Amino acid sequence: MHRTKVKVVEEALDANNTIASANRSDFDRAGVKVVNFMSAPGAGKTTLLERVVADLPGVRVGVLEGDVQGSMDADRLASLHVPVTQLNTDPSFGGECHLDANMVRSAIPALPLDEIDLLIIENVGNLVCPAEFRVGEDTRVMVTSVTEGEDKPLKYPLMFRACELVVINKIDLLPHLDFDLDRLLYNIDQVHPDVERIVLSARTGDGLEAWREWLIGVAAHEEAIA
């Protein structure tokens, strides 16, 4: 009996990846580099943006704010005169705990892509599902705060594996915590060996220069990173 070999086209069956690729094409065409910015609630994503978005020489930044509801973070950033677009997962998407490619797609018409070089997509605060959904980004960054404990890479490995940069925030609190920074770095290496990392305090400004330079590097990159 003659059997035809069935070719399985896995990627094409994944609707999220299909839409993410379409988003990516739109961003590429506009010459905009895109960062998917993720963390647990309260790790300091918005503060890390407040500290640098208005001060990246040669880089015009826009922000897409993902939240279950409300626009508090967007309001904080808009006061810095950076174009901010709010994307809520509650009214339109049923209170989703993450952004997916289709939600981001729905926001593209509202983004000033011609006026920016770098789009930072602040995802919903969550260490699980955001790592599972590409949204059309060039690169992914996650923030872990030293107040969250050293064990988070081992408990949420997909998130630490999915990103190209780990930002370790709130190091100004180290003297007041029972926290072993070397243990955290060791645990990160267990799940994502040699992933780039920046240790900083958004509050004191310690280490912020490296974060600023990293973002400038993403915007300047000719080829897609990931």
Next chain:
Amino acid sequence: MHRTKVKVVEEALDANNTIASANRSDFDRAGVKVVNFMSAPGAGKTTLLERVVADLPGVRVGVLEGDVQGSMDADRLASLHVPVTQLNTDPSFGGECHLDANMVRSAIPALPLDEIDLLIIENVGNLVCPAEFRVGEDTRVMVTSVTEGEDKPLKYPLMFRACELVVINKIDLLPHLDFDLDRLLYNIDQVHPDVERIVLSARTGDGLEAWREWLIGVAAHEEAIA
């Protein structure tokens, strides 16, 4: 034309609630009170259990540990000679970011219900989806850490609304943070007026007695609370 009124039985169509009710019946029959314990990653749930589970006079505690993967928290608690059962959402359930009633149901045969009075179910660290799924609990508790910022009730209102007690943890760090405790309490009142709250530090022990007494109260309660 005669029309028969159609009775819509909404609850019966919700599979999660159906299974949660079955879990609840099993727990009731065994005389076990159940707490669904939730927070963002790193807010201190496991430490809050470590501090009290072996020291609740007259109450035999068991813990069901929910994690995406690994058993680190379960190992920490087992060392206190408390019966701990691990429930991972990764291998069996596809890396879910929350526990649901069916996952808890699958763990019931492994629980020593005859040997405990109070079962504490430590949910996956996440401020969104765990609040959407009843698992058969009598009452729900969430922990928010002061390092997460004052805005969390407004950004994750369902979680703050879903619980009967809000534990505010890590107050030992207040002198080192730009954090306004009154603002957090005000924001909690905006989404869940007058919900019970306990302000404490799992690290220093300040306020732990109220947490211990609250758990003893749940175990002693004759009637179901919620």
